[in-house]
Amino acid sequence: MNRAPASSLPSEDLLRAGIGEAHVAGRRARARARNLAGYVFIGPWLIGFFGLTLLPMAVSLYLAFTDYDILTAPRWVGLENFHRMFMQDRRYLQSVTVTLFYVAVAVPLRLVFALGLAMLLNTNRRGVSVYRAAYYAPSIVAGSVAVALMWRQVFGTQGVVNAVLAILGVPRVSWLGDPDFAIWTLITLAVWQFGSPMLIFLAGLRQIPVELYEAAAIDGAGAWARFFRITLPLLSPVTFFNLVMQTITGFMVFTQAFIVTGGGPMDTTLFYALYLYRRAFESFQMGYASAMAWVLLLAVALCTAVLFKTSGRWVFYEAKEGR
Amino acid sequence: MSTQALDGTRSPTRSTRRRRELGRTLVYHLGVGAVGFVMLYPILWLFASSFKGPSEVWADVMSLVPRHFTPQNYVTGWAGFGGITFATFYKNSLIYAGVGTVAAVMSSAVVAYGFARIRFAGRGFWFTCMLLTLMLPVQVIIIPQYVFFTKLGLVNTFYPLLLPRFFGMAFFIFMIMQFIRGIPRELDEAAEIDGCSQFGIFFRIILPLIRPALITATIFSFYWTWEDFLTPLVYLNEPKLYTISVALRSFADASGATDWGAIFAMSALSLVPVFVVFVVFQRYLVQGISTTGMKG
Numbered sequence: 001m002n003r004a005p006a007s008s009l010p011s012e013d014l015l016r017a018g019i020g021e022a023h024v025a026g027r028r029a030r031a032r033a034r035n036l037a038g039y040v041f042i043g044p045w046l047i048g049f050f051g052l053t054l055l056p057m058a059v060s061l062y063l064a065f066t067d068y069d070i071l072t073a074p075r076w077v078g079l080e081n082f083h084r085m086f087m088q089d090r091r092y093l094q095s096v097t098v099t100l101f102y103v104a105v106a107v108p109l110r111l112v113f114a115l116g117l118a119m120l121l122n123t124n125r126r127g128v129s130v131y132r133a134a135y136y137a138p139s140i141v142a143g144s145v146a147v148a149l150m151w152r153q154v155f156g157t158q159g160v161v162n163a164v165l166a167i168l169g170v171p172r173v174s175w176l177g178d179p180d181f182a183i184w185t186l187i188t189l190a191v192w193q194f195g196s197p198m199l200i201f202l203a204g205l206r207q208i209p210v211e212l213y214e215a216a217a218i219d220g221a222g223a224w225a226r227f228f229r230i231t232l233p234l235l236s237p238v239t240f241f242n243l244v245m246q247t248i249t250g251f252m253v254f255t256q257a258f259i260v261t262g263g264g265p266m267d268t269t270l271f272y273a274l275y276l277y278r279r280a281f282e283s284f285q286m287g288y289a290s291a292m293a294w295v296l297l298l299a300v301a302l303c304t305a306v307l308f309k310t311s312g313r314w315v316f317y318e319a320k321e322g323r
Numbered sequence: 324m325s326t327q328a329l330d331g332t333r334s335p336t337r338s339t340r341r342r343r344e345l346g347r348t349l350v351y352h353l354g355v356g357a358v359g360f361v362m363l364y365p366i367l368w369l370f371a372s373s374f375k376g377p378s379e380v381w382a383d384v385m386s387l388v389p390r391h392f393t394p395q396n397y398v399t400g401w402a403g404f405g406g407i408t409f410a411t412f413y414k415n416s417l418i419y420a421g422v423g424t425v426a427a428v429m430s431s432a433v434v435a436y437g438f439a440r441i442r443f444a445g446r447g448f449w450f451t452c453m454l455l456t457l458m459l460p461v462q463v464i465i466i467p468q469y470v471f472f473t474k475l476g477l478v479n480t481f482y483p484l485l486l487p488r489f490f491g492m493a494f495f496i497f498m499i500m501q502f503i504r505g506i507p508r509e510l511d512e513a514a515e516i517d518g519c520s521q522f523g524i525f526f527r528i529i530l531p532l533i534r535p536a537l538i539t540a541t542i543f544s545f546y547w548t549w550e551d552f553l554t555p556l557v558y559l560n561e562p563k564l565y566t567i568s569v570a571l572r573s574f575a576d577a578s579g580a581t582d583w584g585a586i587f588a589m590s591a592l593s594l595v596p597v598f599v600v601f602v603v604f605q606r607y608l609v610q611g612i613s614t615t616g617m618k619g
Contacts, residue, residue: 149571
């Protein structure tokens with residue numbers, strides 16, 4: 001290990017000498033040494049941040065105003081990409097609608113399931129850890145192609161879902177081929193994978209003091225009152241965190257749509273990220289795709305900002321303790 | 324739950340109370356167990372179907388026990404497509420997940436120490452920048468990165484996949500930082516007084532203590548690279564370079580709707596490492612998610 005001399009500290013007795021100037025100089029030298037050590041340690045990230053994040057972002061922003069197919073030089077087209085997106089490209093608007101619908105339905109559903117099951121698992125009964133593992137297992141394979149391929153068959157015409165429905169006397173449904181149903185196969189897939197928010201809820205539930213419930217029960221509060229007056233308010237910071245994270249990831253769904261439905265039928269599952277991928281890496285319209293990426297970035301930022309803005313009304317933080 | 328004991332209005336005799344408690348436990352396990360079964364069913368179904376013969380897969384679609392157990396699907400599936408077997412795809416995935424994970428975890432640990440323990444000028448600003456990158460859609464940077472790597476002639480190599488992982492990844496930096504914050508500062512201070520440099524403190528004191536966080540980060544990194552689809556899809560266009568995720572997709576397209584048994588077999592096989600890691604390291608996973616709230 002090379003030990004950088006910069007990070008070594010001025011010797012202890014020099015500081016103790018107590019002579020004003022030496023003291024100040026020593027403090028400065030120490031601050032400088034600390035700064036240097038700090039930047040040496042975060043150096044790798046800093047290089048990556050400039051080279052692999054900021055610079056690409058700048059290039060992407062530039063490309064958004066150009067027409068670029070990689071082979072020939074980018075041609076400046078001003079706002080044309082954006083104009084085309086919002087005024088002419090109906091598939092683009094379709095992808096926006098699909099994605100917003102998905103986020104608005106799948107994210108709340110996933111969180112409701114996550115909270116409900118976290119509450120069921122918030123007990124000391126025997127075997128709970130087995131259930132917790134079972135509920136979480138689908139989430140660890142969440143993004144895999146294998147699961148997406150499997151999902152395609154579960155919802156296939158001959159698949160399991162239709163087989164179960166047949167027992168109930170419901171006729172076969174072409175889940176993946178019917179424009180009314182296709183997106184629901186992806187929403188179900190999303191809801192099935194509620195494991196991460198569930199574990200976060202569970203950790204939050206464990207923080208709520210049992211005494212609160214006991215006191216409320218003595219005061220005659222029923223189960224519903226306890227849920228709405230104690231659990232939900234005290235859990236609201238966790239809920240907020242989950243909501244933000246799930247919304248952000250919801251906007252970027254790609255693999256599932258790519259494999260399970262491929263955007264079809266009739267573009268009813270043409271997710272934003274999927275359409276962007278096709279424009280960029282199948283049609284090589286890098287300018288147009290960059291413009292799309294920036295709109296996505298702004299949408300995510302806006303959405304997060306709105307969530308943060310409104311959070312003051314429903315997120316309760318306990319009196320902060322100094323960290 | 325914890326409040327149930329207080330619910331009883333009258334005081335029933337001990338035996339009826341016990342019987343009621345037993346009934347409640349039974350209802351609980353039936354209900355929660357049933358949901359658990361539904362949750363696991365698709366995965367079990369995938370594994371069961373991978374051992375069914377071609378006539379059985381769709382004829383008896385719901386069953387979880389193959390009537391005629393056969394490993395044939397695995398044999399045909401392993402042969403792959405275009406003359407490339409799944410051995411190649413596994414090798415590629417191992418390179419990506421292995422090198423990528425070691426690089427990401429080690430660099431993230433170094434950066435996390437810098438952010439968590441050294442009070443340097445500009446720390447708050449850079450930390451905020453790092454948190455913001457967590458929200459950044461990958462689409463914004465993958466296009467220019469693709470252009471760079473194309474110009475450098477590095478498409479169809481592993482460099483575009485591996486290189487970014489050497490510069491620390493925000494998720495892991497944040498997670499390891501949270502863990503370092505839990506270590507008493509007195510330890511570093513004592514070492515500092517003893518003349519230990521920042522590097523010494525990091526390598527001799529912090530690194531051994533954050534082992535659990537490193538394991539958690541390693542597991543997540545392994546999962547995310549193993550299952551990553553977009554990056555290999557963009558950068559690896561030659562079948563002999565395919566990772567498993569891209570190979571599975573091509574395999575499913577190539578064999579069309581004809582040989583689902585083989586597709587199931589290879590899909591199931593690709594999940595085996597994931598589940599093995601899950602079973603062995605479950606404790607670390609749960610802790611990692613609960614303490615930092617990872618994505619999922």
